[in-house]
Amino acid sequence: xxxxxxxxxxxxxxxxxxxxxxxxxxxxxxxxxxxxxxxxxxxxxxxxxxxxxxxxxxxxxxxxxxxxxxxxxxxxxxxxxxxxxxxxxxxxxxxxxxxxxxxxxxxxxxxxxxxxx
Numbered sequence: 001x002x003x004x005x006x007x008x009x010x011x012x013x014x015x016x017x018x019x020x021x022x023x024x025x026x027x028x029x030x031x032x033x034x035x036x037x038x039x040x041x042x043x044x045x046x047x048x049x050x051x052x053x054x055x056x057x058x059x060x061x062x063x064x065x066x067x068x069x070x071x072x073x074x075x076x077x078x079x080x081x082x083x084x085x086x087x088x089x090x091x092x093x094x095x096x097x098x099x100x101x102x103x104x105x106x107x108x109x110x111x112x113x114x115x116x117x
Contacts, residue, residue, distance in 0.1 A: 014075070014108075021082075029094065038091050042098050049102020057107045074107040081105075 029039045057074075061067050081104050084097035 014078075025085075032089065032094075034091055034094070038094075042091075042094055045095065045098040046102045046105055049099065050106045053103050053106035070107075074104050077104045 026039050026043060029042060034042070057070075061070055064070060078101070081097065081100040084100050085094065088094045088097050
């Protein structure tokens with residue numbers, strides 16, 4: 001299987017998984033007893049994190065050269081960050097999990113627009 005096809009399947013799997021899960025997060029937060037204001041804050045953390053952290057990922061990838069190892073590491077970190085939502089039961093716990101997801105999710109901002117190496 002060529003690199004382009006593998007990368008395409010990888011991106012499809014990653015974003016399809018997020019696309020299935022993320023729309024239901026607000027309903028889950030509501031069922032956990034969070035207010036509309038708190039849900040709005042949680043919904044804004046990941047996009048704000050992309051703005052703040054994508055430059056840091058870019059600098060790191062440029063310093064290290066190849067992005068393959070970094071991509072694998074971020075995949076593992078993404079899974080860990082998403083698992084952080086399961087034990088969270090309070091607004092503070094959800095904020096911590098959202099910030100962790102925002103940090104690793106910012107990686108995909110630069111990698112999806114960059115050439116794979």
